[in-house]
Amino acid sequence: MTTTDTWSTSTDVAEHLGRDELERLQLWWRAANYLSAGQIYLMDNPLLEEPLRPEHVKPRLLGHWGTTPGLNFVYAHLNRAIRLRSLDMMYVIGPGHGGPALVAAAWLEGTYSEIYPDVAQDHEGLRRLVTQFSFPGGVPSHVAPETPGSIHEGGELGYSLSHAFGAAFDNPGLIVPCVVGDGEAETGPLATSWHSNKFLDPATDGAVLPILHLNGYKIANPAVWARIPEDELLSMLRGFGYEPYVVEGSSPLPMHHLFAATLDRCLDEIAAIQRRARGDGHPYRPKWPMIVLRTPKGWTCPATVDGKPLEGSWRSHQVPVSDPRNNPEHLRLLEEWLRSYRPEELFDAGGRPVETIREGNPVGERRMSASPHANGGHLLRGLRLPDFRDYAVPVQAPGADKAEGTRVLGRFLRDVLRLNSAQRNFRVFAPDENNSNRLDAVLEASPRAWVAETEPDDESLAPGGQVMEILSEHTCQGWLEGYLLTGRHGFFSCYEAFAHIVDSMVNQHAKWLKVSRHLPWRRPVASLNYLLTSHVWRQDHNGFSHQDPGFIDHVVNKKAEIVRVYLPPDTNTLLSVSDHCLRSRDYINLVVAGKQPEPQYLDMESAIVHCEKGIGIWDWASTDSGGDPDVVMACAGDVPTMETLAAVDILRGHFPDLRMRVINVVDLMRLQDEREHPHGLSDAEFDSLFTRDTPVIFNYHGYPWLIHRLTYRRHNHEGMHVRGYKEEGTTTTPFDMCVLNEIDRFHLAIDVIDRVPRLGPRAAYAREHLKGKLIEHRHHVRTHGEDMPEVRDWEWPS
Numbered sequence: 001m002t003t004t005d006t007w008s009t010s011t012d013v014a015e016h017l018g019r020d021e022l023e024r025l026q027l028w029w030r031a032a033n034y035l036s037a038g039q040i041y042l043m044d045n046p047l048l049e050e051p052l053r054p055e056h057v058k059p060r061l062l063g064h065w066g067t068t069p070g071l072n073f074v075y076a077h078l079n080r081a082i083r084l085r086s087l088d089m090m091y092v093i094g095p096g097h098g099g100p101a102l103v104a105a106a107w108l109e110g111t112y113s114e115i116y117p118d119v120a121q122d123h124e125g126l127r128r129l130v131t132q133f134s135f136p137g138g139v140p141s142h143v144a145p146e147t148p149g150s151i152h153e154g155g156e157l158g159y160s161l162s163h164a165f166g167a168a169f170d171n172p173g174l175i176v177p178c179v180v181g182d183g184e185a186e187t188g189p190l191a192t193s194w195h196s197n198k199f200l201d202p203a204t205d206g207a208v209l210p211i212l213h214l215n216g217y218k219i220a221n222p223a224v225w226a227r228i229p230e231d232e233l234l235s236m237l238r239g240f241g242y243e244p245y246v247v248e249g250s251s252p253l254p255m256h257h258l259f260a261a262t263l264d265r266c267l268d269e270i271a272a273i274q275r276r277a278r279g280d281g282h283p284y285r286p287k288w289p290m291i292v293l294r295t296p297k298g299w300t301c302p303a304t305v306d307g308k309p310l311e312g313s314w315r316s317h318q319v320p321v322s323d324p325r326n327n328p329e330h331l332r333l334l335e336e337w338l339r340s341y342r343p344e345e346l347f348d349a350g351g352r353p354v355e356t357i358r359e360g361n362p363v364g365e366r367r368m369s370a371s372p373h374a375n376g377g378h379l380l381r382g383l384r385l386p387d388f389r390d391y392a393v394p395v396q397a398p399g400a401d402k403a404e405g406t407r408v409l410g411r412f413l414r415d416v417l418r419l420n421s422a423q424r425n426f427r428v429f430a431p432d433e434n435n436s437n438r439l440d441a442v443l444e445a446s447p448r449a450w451v452a453e454t455e456p457d458d459e460s461l462a463p464g465g466q467v468m469e470i471l472s473e474h475t476c477q478g479w480l481e482g483y484l485l486t487g488r489h490g491f492f493s494c495y496e497a498f499a500h501i502v503d504s505m506v507n508q509h510a511k512w513l514k515v516s517r518h519l520p521w522r523r524p525v526a527s528l529n530y531l532l533t534s535h536v537w538r539q540d541h542n543g544f545s546h547q548d549p550g551f552i553d554h555v556v557n558k559k560a561e562i563v564r565v566y567l568p569p570d571t572n573t574l575l576s577v578s579d580h581c582l583r584s585r586d587y588i589n590l591v592v593a594g595k596q597p598e599p600q601y602l603d604m605e606s607a608i609v610h611c612e613k614g615i616g617i618w619d620w621a622s623t624d625s626g627g628d629p630d631v632v633m634a635c636a637g638d639v640p641t642m643e644t645l646a647a648v649d650i651l652r653g654h655f656p657d658l659r660m661r662v663i664n665v666v667d668l669m670r671l672q673d674e675r676e677h678p679h680g681l682s683d684a685e686f687d688s689l690f691t692r693d694t695p696v697i698f699n700y701h702g703y704p705w706l707i708h709r710l711t712y713r714r715h716n717h718e719g720m721h722v723r724g725y726k727e728e729g730t731t732t733t734p735f736d737m738c739v740l741n742e743i744d745r746f747h748l749a750i751d752v753i754d755r756v757p758r759l760g761p762r763a764a765y766a767r768e769h770l771k772g773k774l775i776e777h778r779h780h781v782r783t784h785g786e787d788m789p790e791v792r793d794w795e796w797p798s
Contacts, residue, residue, distance in 0.1 A: 014254075014257055015257070016257045016258075016260050016261040016264075017256060017257055017260050021080065021260075022253065022256055022257075023356060024080070024356055024357070024359055024360040025076050025077065025080060025256050025260070025360065026252060026253070026256065027345070027346065027354070027356050027357050027360070028076045028079070028108065028357050028360040028361075029069075029072055029073055029076045029252070030341045030342070030345075030346060031104075031108060031341075031346040031347075031353060031357050032072035032075065032076065032101065032104045032105055032108060033068070033069050033072055033300055033341055034338065034341035034343055034346060035100070035103075035104035035107065035108070035129065035130070036065070036068045036069070036072060036100035036101055036103075036104045037065065037100075037301075037337065037338060037341075038129075038130040038338065039063065039100040039103065039104070039129065039130050039133035039134075040061060040062070040063035040065060040100060040133065040134075040319060041057055041058060041061060041130075041319075041321075041324065041334060041338075042056060042057065042058070042130040042131070043056065043057065043058045043130065043131045043135070044056045044127060044131070046123070046126045046127045046129070046130050046351070047123070047126065047343050047344070047347060047351060048335070048338060048339060048343055051335070052324075052331060052334065052335040052338070053331075054324070054325045054326070054331060057324050057325045057331070057334070058131075058134075058135065058325075059325060060134075061319045061322065062134035062141050062319070063097070063099070063100055063133065063134050063141045063318065063319065064095070064097035064098065064099075064100075064141065064317060064318050065100075065298055065301060065316055065317070065318065065319065065320050066215065066217070066297045066298045066314075066316045066317040066318070067095040067097070067098045067101075067181055067213065067215065068098050068100050068101045069101075069295070069298070069299040069300050069301075070179075070213050070215060070293065070295045070299060071093055071095065071098045071101035071102070071179060071213075072101045072104065072105070073255070073259070073295070073299075074177070074179060074211060074213075074259075074293070075091065075101065075102075075105045075368070076360065077256075077259050077260055077263055078091065078177055078263075078368065079109075079360055079361060079362055079368070080260065080360070081263055081264070081267055082362040082366050082368070083360075083361075083362050083366075085267065086366070087175055087267075087366070088173050088174050088175065088365075088366065088371070088373070089174070089175050089176070089177060089366075089368055089371070090149070090151070090167060090174060090175075090176050090368060090371045090373045090374050090486075091149060091176075091177055091179075091368045092151065092152045092160050092163055092164040092167070092176055092177070092178040092179070093143060093152065093154065093160065093178075093179040093181075094152075094154060094157060094158075094159075094160030094161070094178070094179055094180045094181045094184040094190070095154065095157075095179065095181035095183070095184065095213070096142040096143050096152070096153055096154015096155055096156075096157070097141055097142045097154070098142075098143065098154075099133075099139075099140065099141050099142045099143050099144070099147065100133060100141075102143050102147050102149065102150060102369070103129070103133065103139065103147055105149075105368070105369060106147065106148045106149055106369035107119065107121070107129055108353055108357060108361065109361045109362075109367040109368075109369045109370070110358075110361070110367075111148045111149065111367055111369035111370045112129075112148060112369070113125060114370075115148055115521050119132070121351070121352045121353065122350050122351045122352060123350055123351035124351070125351065126347070126351045142154055142155055144512075144515065145512050145515040145516040145519060145522060146515065146519065148369040148370065148374070148375075149367075149368050149369035149370065149371055149374045150374060151163060151167065151373075151374050151376070151481075151482065151485040151486065152164075152482075153508055153511070153512055155508055155511075156504050156505075156507075156508055157181070157183060157184040157187050157190070158184060158187035158188065158189035158190045158193075158474070159189055159190070159193075159474070159477075159478045159481075159505060159508075160178050160179070160180060160184065160190070161178055161180055161190060161193040161194065161196065161208070161210060161478075162189065162193040162196060162474065162475050162477075162478025162479050162481075162482065163178075163478050163479075163481055163482035163485075164176040164178035164208045164210075164482060165193070165196035165197075165199070165200060165208050165478075165479060165482065166478060166479035166480060166481060166482020166483040166484075166485075166486070167206075167373060167482040167483070167485070167486045168200060168205050168206035168207060168208050168482075169199075169200070169205050169206075169427065169449075169468075169479065169482075169483055169488075170204065170205060170424040170425065170427075170483075170488060171205065171206040171373065171486065172203075172204055172205060172206055172274075172278075173206065174206035174207075174373055174486075175206060175207045175208075175209060175267075175270065176206060176207070176208045176209070177208075177209045177211060178208055178209065178210050178211065179211045179213050180210055180211065180212050180213065181213055182212070182213065182214045182215065182216070182218075182223035182224075182225045182226045183218040183219075183223055185212065185223075185224075185225045186223070186224050186225065188474070189472075189474035189475065189478065192470075192472040192474060192475050193472075193474075193475050193478060194210075194240040194241075194242075195240065195241075195470070195475075196208070196475065196479070197240070197241050197242065197285070197288055197451075198241065198285065198450065198451055198452040199449045199450065199451065199468065199470070200288075200451065201277070201449065201451055201463040201464045202273050202274050202276075202277035202278070202286055203274075203277040203278050203281065203463065203464065204424065204463075204464045207270045207273075207274065207288070208288070209266055209267075209270065209288075209289065209290065209291070210242065210290040210291070211290070211291045211293055212225070212237075212244075212290065212291070212292045212293065213293050213295070214226040214292065214293065214294045214295075215294070215295055215296060215297040215298075215299070216296075216297050216312070216314075217297050217313065217314035217317060218314070218317070219314065219317050219318070220314050220317075221314065222314075226294075230246070233292070234246075234292075237290065237292070241285065241287060241288070242287065242288055242289065242290040243269070243287045243288065243289045243290070244289075244290050244291070244292050245262045245265065245266065245289060245290070245291050245292070246291075246292045246294070247259050247262050247291060247292070247293050247294070248293075248294035248295075249294075249295070250295065250296050250299065250312075252300075255295075259291075259293070262291055263291070265289070266289040266290070266291060269288075269289045270288070270289065273286040273288070284451070285451040285452055285453075296311050296312040297311070297312055297313060297314065297316050297317065298310060298311050298312070298313070298315075298316025298317070298320055299311065300340070300341075301316050301320045301321075301337060302320065302321065302333055302336070302337050305320060305321055305322075305330070305333060321333050321334045321337065372487075373486045373487070374485075374486070375521070375522060375523060376484065376485050376486040376487030376488070376523070376525050377487065377522065377523020377524045377525050377585075378487070378523050379486070379487030380487040380488075380523070380524070380525060380526060381423065381425060381487075382583070383416060383419075383420055383425070383426055383489050383582055383583075384416075384419040384420055385416060385419070385579060385582060385583070386412065386415040386416065386419060388412055388575040388576060388578070388579040389575075389604050389608075391408055391409075391411055391412045391575055392572055392575070392603070392604035392607075393408060393570075393571045393572055393600050394603070395570075395572070395600045395601065395602060395603040397796075397798045398599075398600075398601040398602070398618075398620055398621070398796050399599040399600070399601055399645065399795050399796025399798075400599075400600075400795060400796070400798055401599070401600050402597040402598060402599055402600065403570075403571045403597065403598070403600050404438055404571075404595060404596065404597050404598075405568070405570065405571040405574045405593050405594065405595070405598065405638075406437055406438040406439055406493075406531070406533050406574075406593060406594075406595040407438040407439075407441070407595070408571050408574075408575065409439065409531070409571075409574055409575065409578055409593075410434075410438060410439035410440060410441035410442055411441045412575060412578065412579075413428060413439060413441070413442050413491060413578075414441040414442045414443075414444050414445045415445070416582070417442060417445035417446050417466055417467075418445045420489075421445070421446070421466070424466070425487075425488040425489055426466065426488065426489045426490065426491075427466045427467070427468055427479075427480075427483060427488070427489075427490050427491075428442050428466065428467050428468065428490070428491050428493075429468045429469075429476040429477075429479060429480045429490055429491065429492045429493075430467075430468070430469050430476065430492065430493045430494065431469070431470065431471050431472060431473045431476050431494060431495075431498070432469050432470065432471040433469075433493060433494065433495060433534070434467060434469060434493065436495075436534065437493045437495075437531070437533045437534060437595055438533075438595040439493055442467055443460045443467060445466075446465050446466040446467050447460040447461055447462040447465040447467065448460050448461050448462070448465045448467045448468070448469050449462075449463070449464065449465035449466070449467065449468055450462060450463065450465060451463045468480075473494060473498060473499070473501040473502050474501060474502060474505065476492060476494075477492065477502040477505045477506075478505070480492050480528065481505070481509055481528070484525050484526050484527075484528060485512075485525055487525065487526075488526065489526040489582065490526070490528075490529070491529050491531065491582070492528070492529065492530050492531070493530075493531040493532075493533060494530065494531070494532055494533075495532075495533070495534040495546065496532040496533065496534060496535040496536060496539075496548065496549060496551060496592065497536070497539065497545070497546045497547060497548040498546075499530065499532055499551040500548065500550065500551055500554070503551075503554050506554065506555065506558075506588065507558075509528060509588065510555075510558040510559065510562050510563065510588055511558075513562050513586055513587075513588070514558075514559050514561065514562055516586075517561065517562075517586055524585035524586045525585065525586060526584075526585060527581060527582075527584040527585060527586065527587040527588065527589050528587070528588045528589070529578075529581045529582065529589045529591070530588070530589065530590045530591065531578075531591050531592075531593065532551060532590065532591070532592045532593075533592075533593055533594060533595045534546070534594075534595060535549065535592060535593075535594055535701070536548060536549040536701070536702075536725055536729075536737075537594070537637075537638075537639035537640075537701070537734065537737055537738065537743075538594050538595070538596050538639070538734060539729075539737075540731065540732050540733055540734045540736070540737050541731065542731070543729065543730055543731035544729040544730055544731075547725070547729035547737070548725075549592075549701055549702035549703065549724075549725050550702065550703060551590070552565055552590060552592065552668070552701075552702045552706065553702065553703060553706050555588060555590050556668075556669075556706060556709075556710075558588065560669070560672070560676055560677040560678065561678065562586070562587060562588055563587070563588050563590070563669070564581075564584075564587050564588070564589045564590065564667070564669060564679070565590045565592075565667070565668040565669060566581075566589070566590065566591045566592070566611075566666055566667055566668070567591075567592050567593075567636045567637045567638070567665065567666060567668060567701055568591065568593050568611070568638070568666055569601060569602075569635075569637070569638050569641040569664055569666070570598065570599070570600045570601050570602060570607070570638065571600055572600070572602055572603065572604045572606075572607035573602060573607045573610060573611050573666055574591070574593045575604075575607070576604075576607050576608050576611040577591055577611055577666065578591065580611070592637065592701060593638060594638045594639065596734075598638050598639075598642065599642055599645075599795070599796065601618070601641075601645075601796075610664070610666060611666050611667075614665070614666055614667030614669075614670040614679060615663065615664070615665045615666065615667065615670040615671075615681070615689065616663065616664060617661060617662065617663055617689065618662045618663070618664055621645055621648055621662040621796070622660055622661045622662045623648075623652060623658065623659055623660045624659040624660060624661045625659070627659065628659070628691070628694070629659045629660060629661035629691065629694055630658055630659045630660065630694070630695075630756050630758065631658070631659075631660055631661070631694060631695050631696070631697060631752050631755065631756050632660075632661045632663060632689075632690055632691065632694050632695070632696040632697070633647065633648055633660055633661065633662045633663070633697055633699075633748070633752075634662075634663040634664075634665065634690070634696055634697070634698040634699065635662075635663070635664055635665070635698070635699045635700075636664070636665035636666075636668060636698075636699075636700050636701055636707075637699075637700060637701025637702075638701075639701070639734075639738065639743075640699035640700055640701050640723075640724075640743055641664055641699075643699060643738055643743055643744050643745050643748060644662065644697075644699045644745075644748060645662070645796055646745035646791075646794055647745040647746075647748035647749045647752070648660055648662060649745075649794075649796065649797060650745055650746075650749045650770070651749050651752055654749075654763075654766040654769075655759065655763070655766070658752075658756070658759070660752075661694075663689055663690070667679055668710070669710075671686075671707065671710040671711050672710045672711075673686070673713055673714070683714070683715065686711075686714055686715075687714075687715055687716070690714070690716050690720075691716060692715045692716050693716060693719060694716070694719060695719050695721065695752075695755040695756060696716060696719055696720045696721065697721050697723070697748055697751045697752055697755070698720055698721065698722045698723065699723050699724075699743050699748060700722055700723065700724040700743075701724065701725075702724055702725055703724055703725055703726075704722035704723060704724035704725075704726070705722075706724075707720070707722045707724070708720070708722060721751055721755060723741075723742055723743045723747065723748065723751070724741070724743060725741050725743075726741050726742070728740040728741045729741075732781065733781045733785070733786055733787045734787065735777070735781075735787040735788075735791045735792070736777070736778075736781050736787070739774065739777060739778075745791075746770045746771075746773050746774050746777075747774075749766075749770050750767060750770050750771070753766060753767050753770075776788070777791070
């Protein structure tokens with residue numbers, strides 16, 4: 001590591017830049033800072049061609065200044081490196097509210113005007129640029145999908161580094177500088193993502209250059225990382241496996257020399273690491289370089305306001321001069337601040353950046369704001385997929401055989417990996433659960449990615465692996481998002497209960513997709529595909545902490561155009577659904593399926609038809625003979641389907657004349673009406689299935705109120721009785737979990753007795769028999785520790 005003092009006394013560093021290059025950097029940085037401040041404050045007079053008046057200032061001042069000048073500084077230097085070295089770079093910034101910086105950079109590079117011609121590089125375009133920022137009908141204050149060159153919104157902190165590494169995987173020609181803010185560095189997801197360097201193969205992947213930006217403060221408090229003594233900080237970063245270089249200062253010209261020299265050294269080291277790995281093929285984990293950049297908070301803003309420190313203080317975090325529209329002194333201070341950048345030297349009379357600034361930009365797709373990697377749909381190539389029918393489980397008769405759905409799916413995913421190994425555009429992600437989730441066949445096609453130390457007893461660990469496992473749902477999700485948004489495909493399996501760990505990340509990704517789908521220049525990207533398994537009804541051994549199906553509810557809260565939820569009841573439907581999800585674009589696909597041996601109901605051709613319909617009557621299980629049913633038995637989810645069929649079997653024995661219609665739901669969104677969701681059934685279709693007035697017993701995988709929410713506008717909503725998970729759980733047997741939550745066959749059969757009036761008093765004996773079975777069950781599991789044989793060995797009668 002080279003310290004600041006060593007660098008600053010070095011003749012090479014002091015004279016690292018030639019005069020012309022130094023001038024280009026300084027002018028570009030001043031212009032970016034001026035445009036950034038202008039976006040926060042101005043709605044007119046963008047070049048200060050007349051004295052600043054209150055009406056030139058926005059009535060509502062929104063935005064974040066504190067991090068912005070540092071981001072602009074780094075951007076200017078990265079542009080220099082790109083030009084001189086002909087590099088492909090993509091810029092990821094953790095401080096998401098540094099939005100003014102990236103908008104300013106995209107405008108200075110010309111990309112913004114190419115995408116948004118109304119925001120041209122002229123006086124009127126400049127006025128539009130500053131006015132639109134955090135303004136009704138304009139653009140957000142953070143780095144949103146509307147911002148060219150971005151894949152990371154940063155509305156929530158903690159994910160920049162995992163996104164950057166996800167972008168670098170399988171992108172050997174890409175360097176991803178990633179600015180980690182000192183506030184963001186305090187988050188749990190960011191803390192784990194430092195270890196992504198143990199998974200990055202310098203032979204087949206690109207590089208990430210972390211830049212830890214320490215400006216000292218968050219909104220109102222000191223930043224923890226900025227207050228760590230330097231020896232402790234550098235020891236920690238070395239412990240993470242990086243070689244840190246410190247750049248510190250506040251005087252612009254020495255800082256330009258110092259940062260340029262440091263950046264050049266880091267890029268030289270990255271190139272040397274990659275040459276070694278790609279030349280001799282020797283696998284090893286390098287000490288990747290990184291930069292620790294210390295600059296004042298709000299760098300270049302006024303030193304004080306209202307007699308209190310501003311630059312270098314937490315007060316500069318958001319809007320440093322808070323009331324220029326109503327406070328004359330603030331207006332004077334704002335004008336003085338803006339004029340300190342000397343805009344007349346930065347833009348010509350027409351409002352275009354001067355030639356020296358334009359010379360500081362890379363050209364074409366080398367501009368970070370125009371990088372095709374940041375608009376991954378441009379690079380996306382469809383997967384080569386095997387025919388999922390080749391993996392079909394034979395089904396001679398419904399329910400006669402059992403299979404482990406996810407184990408079969410693992411063989412399908414194994415061959416997806418094999419077919420796409422040459423183009424390296426598909427990875428499988430899991431938080432240390434691929435084998436537990438019975439997807440271990442994927443390891444026949446690829447080892448787990450791993451460049452850390454290995455022991456003789458380790459299995460399936462190697463550099464360049466396409467199977468990504470780290471015990472952090474946050475990091476897996478971040479990697480996958482970065483991978484998808486840069487034009488590749490992926491699959492994420494997770495224990496159902498712990499998918500909630502990435503709830504906020506799903507929020508961010510869903511919002512990104514919603515906005516980007518309505519931007520013509522943003523091309524569709526591969527869908528984010530989840531498999532939730534080890535689910536609530538088969539977590540009897542792990543107990544209550546592992547029993548939660550609520551991730552479905554969270555996903556369904558997102559916009560209908562984005563989310564899809566599938567509950568395949570058996571293996572062949574799981575294969576059909578998974579193939580569909582891997583082919584889709586711009587969705588969040590949620591598939592919920594168990595990993596335990598379960599009855600198989602549909603042969604492959606029947607499964608394909610059922611999945612395409614999304615919902616359907618199972619005539620082989622129904623007894624209404626195409627007429628009016630006495631009761632509709634609906635089910636969604638593998639275990640609820642099995643219990644529903646077992647209940648139907650019981651009722652057929654007690655009431656041979658009872659007319660039952662069995663409906664299975666694969667695509668949950670079919671329940672919503674067509675006005676609310678693209679997959680929704682019309683009212684006529686829904687009524688033909690569920691009728692307008694027949695009692696409906698709906699056995700559902702998750703929380704029952706979601707079914708009510710999806711169907712509340714339907715004619716027969718009042719006739720629906722929904723069973724589902726109701727927060728009852730413990731360490732017990734599989735069937736006892738069903739009984740505790742009353743989704744079991746006995747409770748369902750009693751529900752029918754209670755809701756079909758014509759059964760009347762003649763059902764009393766059957767009801768008593770079923771109540772007795774529940775008591776018998778309770779005594780049996782507490783005595784023998786397993787379910788009753790008649791439950792455990794039940795099969796649908798052939």
